Amino acid sequence: MSEVVDVLVIGGGPVGAALALSLKGEALSVTVLEARTSPSNDPRVLALSHGSRLYLEKIGADIDPATPITKIHVSQKGGFGRTILTAEESGVPALGYVARYADVHRAIASRLDSQTCISGAVAAEIDLDGEYGTVDFDHEGTRRRIAARLIVMADGGKLVGHVKGITQHVREYGQWAITGQVKTEKPHCNTAYERFTPDGPLALLPSGDGFSLVWTASPEEAKAILSLERGAFLEKLQNHFGERLGQFVDCGTLSGFPLVLRYSTPFVSSHLALVGNAAQTLHPVSGQGLNLGLRDAAMLSREILESDSIGSEKMLSNYRKAREIDRGSGIRFTDSLIRLFSNEIPPLRAGRGIGLAALDCLPPARKWFSRSMMFGFKTRSIL
Numbered sequence: 001m002s003e004v005v006d007v008l009v010i011g012g013g014p015v016g017a018a019l020a021l022s023l024k025g026e027a028l029s030v031t032v033l034e035a036r037t038s039p040s041n042d043p044r045v046l047a048l049s050h051g052s053r054l055y056l057e058k059i060g061a062d063i064d065p066a067t068p069i070t071k072i073h074v075s076q077k078g079g080f081g082r083t084i085l086t087a088e089e090s091g092v093p094a095l096g097y098v099a100r101y102a103d104v105h106r107a108i109a110s111r112l113d114s115q116t117c118i119s120g121a122v123a124a125e126i127d128l129d130g131e132y133g134t135v136d137f138d139h140e141g142t143r144r145r146i147a148a149r150l151i152v153m154a155d156g157g158k159l160v161g162h163v164k165g166i167t168q169h170v171r172e173y174g175q176w177a178i179t180g181q182v183k184t185e186k187p188h189c190n191t192a193y194e195r196f197t198p199d200g201p202l203a204l205l206p207s208g209d210g211f212s213l214v215w216t217a218s219p220e221e222a223k224a225i226l227s228l229e230r231g232a233f234l235e236k237l238q239n240h241f242g243e244r245l246g247q248f249v250d251c252g253t254l255s256g257f258p259l260v261l262r263y264s265t266p267f268v269s270s271h272l273a274l275v276g277n278a279a280q281t282l283h284p285v286s287g288q289g290l291n292l293g294l295r296d297a298a299m300l301s302r303e304i305l306e307s308d309s310i311g312s313e314k315m316l317s318n319y320r321k322a323r324e325i326d327r328g329s330g331i332r333f334t335d336s337l338i339r340l341f342s343n344e345i346p347p348l349r350a351g352r353g354i355g356l357a358a359l360d361c362l363p364p365a366r367k368w369f370s371r372s373m374m375f376g377f378k379t380r381s382i383l
């Protein structure tokens with residue numbers, strides 16, 4: 001038998017690396033295979049919930065720089081009704097923090113040594129049929145094999161389709177997210193804006209001295225927007241978002257991401273657990289993807305540490321039970337938001353307005369909603 005480790009993580013992105021960091025210092029052998037050879041330069045910007053930030057601090061990853069969000073303003077274009085969520089009402093210093101993917105990833109992954117995290121290691125084959133799970137991977141021109149009591153897929157979902165017994169469900173949204181930094185005449189005052197439009201949601205997240213933009217549009221429209229000159233782009237954004245922040249005065253480099261809902265069932269199998277985007281890849285509306293993934297990592301590390309038999313059916317069943325409500329709610333919540341707010345039937349538009357206005361008038365409902373966004377739906381605390 002080749003080398004056997006307790007936990008083998010495929011993918012050292014933010015979720016896989018957070019899982020490995022949660023297990024650091026314990027009497028366990030943990031190996032992470034990461035395909036990349038250099039740090040990530042992914043341009044996306046993420047809203048980390050207050051709960052995620054506390055978890056990351058607990059495992060020793062301090063995200064810097066990060067801009068706090070103390071207020072979230074939710075509205076719909078062309079319809080009445082809006083709601084405002086505040087950190088003060090929820091009794092927390094901030095509802096969330098905005099940081100670059102690359103900075104979040106560096107803060108976590110830099111705490112892993114090169115023996116734990118093998119960079120340039122590309123997992124190719126997974127076999128779950130034996131006494132242990134095995135993974136064949138390519139590293140520096142050589143094919144190698146590692147056996148593990150537990151294999152954790154944290155590869156973002158690329159390999160899941162090749163694993164026997166796991167089905168990947170895919171819903172194409174027919175939308176792209178256009179992302180980039182923008183500046184407005186008025187300061188952000190740590191407020192995030194989520195505006196629903198018939199073409200998809202548009203978010204402005206406070207970031208440094210400007211905003212990070214996540215603008216959803218059809219693929220054709222997104223390509224056209226991405227090809228605009230700076231002035232024409234700012235004008236189009238102005239028309240789309242409105243005057244609430246005064247004029248849009250500047251923008252940085254823009255990027256486009258195709259959007260899809262992808263989730264795997266089951267998300268555990270013999271010797272195998274899925275976390276993060278490998279388990280569920282969500283639309284970025286309401287910024288839930290990484291937050292859900294970090295809760296996967298936190299819960300799985302807890303089950304691993306509490307188990308006397310890593311990778312056993314019992315341990316995996318406990319992980320499944322611990323995650324199924326939060327994960328299912330996160331998938332349904334983001335998917336329903338897109339369906340509900342993309343529909344322009346007049347009674348629906350009015351219904352949405354009533355919903356937003358009602359939420360605005362009901363402090364307990366708002367508080368429950370904010371806490372679910374920060375700490376998860378009906379889940380054990382990850383702290």
Ligand SMILES: Cc1cc2nc3c(=O)[nH]c(=O)nc-3n(C[C@H](O)[C@H](O)[C@H](O)COP(=O)(O)OP(=O)(O)OC[C@H]3O[C@@H](n4cnc5c(N)ncnc54)[C@H](O)[C@@H]3O)c2cc1C
Pocket residue numbers: 010011012013014015016033034035036044045046047048121122123124154155156158159177179214257275276277278284286287288289290291292293
């Ligand atoms: C535009 C946009 C905005 C978003 N905004 C937010 C937000 O505001 N808040 C939020 O919570 N989430 C947000 N998300 C979602 C968030 O980016 C993801 O949920 C998060 O990156 C998932 O992390 P992960 O570690 O599971 O996967 P990934 O980030 O995809 O990392 C996977 C890792 O696995 C490695 N890998 C892949 N294949 C292999 C292999 N075969 N062998 C070894 N390694 C491999 C990759 O190199 C990578 O490092 C957003 C997403 C998009 C597209």
